[in-house]
Amino acid sequence: MNIKLVVVGKLKERYFKQGIAEYAKRLSRFCKFNIVEVPDEKAPESLSQSEMDQVMAKEGAHILDKIKEREYVYALAILGQERSSEEFAKEIADLTTYGHSDITFVIGGSLGLAPEVLKRADTQISFGRFTLPHQLMRLVLSEQIYRAFMINEGSPYHK
């Protein structure tokens, strides 16, 4: 199985890099785990709504360039659907059973994801109503993907 994260912006902090590298290493037992970064557009605080829409649209176009038709896409969105870790693990197992071997997760930039990206997504997933910084979201998502594989394996990692 191929799991890809398409994310806006670069990882800057060393502690995030180390955390994600750890989960990427653990995940290598279960899947090909790949992170694709697309550039973030400059978004000063003074932008008008239409300028913000343009920033999101540009980032969205870069994101969509990285997604192939066969990929099953999760958009990470605060207003998406919440799941438990167990429900998420079952979803991943079901996707595999039904022949989806390419699963992609998309994390937006500071302004969020463009409507075009949300439209392309097969589903929207929320980690609750808190707004998490995109770098931290990447780490939390990596851990939850790892947790899903551990749940599906029946490992005591998930209690």
Ligand SMILES: C[S@@+](CC[C@H](N)C(=O)[O-])C[C@H]1O[C@@H](n2cnc3c(N)ncnc32)[C@H](O)[C@@H]1O
């Ligand atoms: C700093 S947040 C963007 C905040 C923006 N105001 C919004 O509403 O999307 C950056 C990205 O992290 C992801 N994200 C942050 N918190 C999230 C949450 N609680 N659930 C799902 N995704 C989240 C989303 O992909 C979001 O586009």
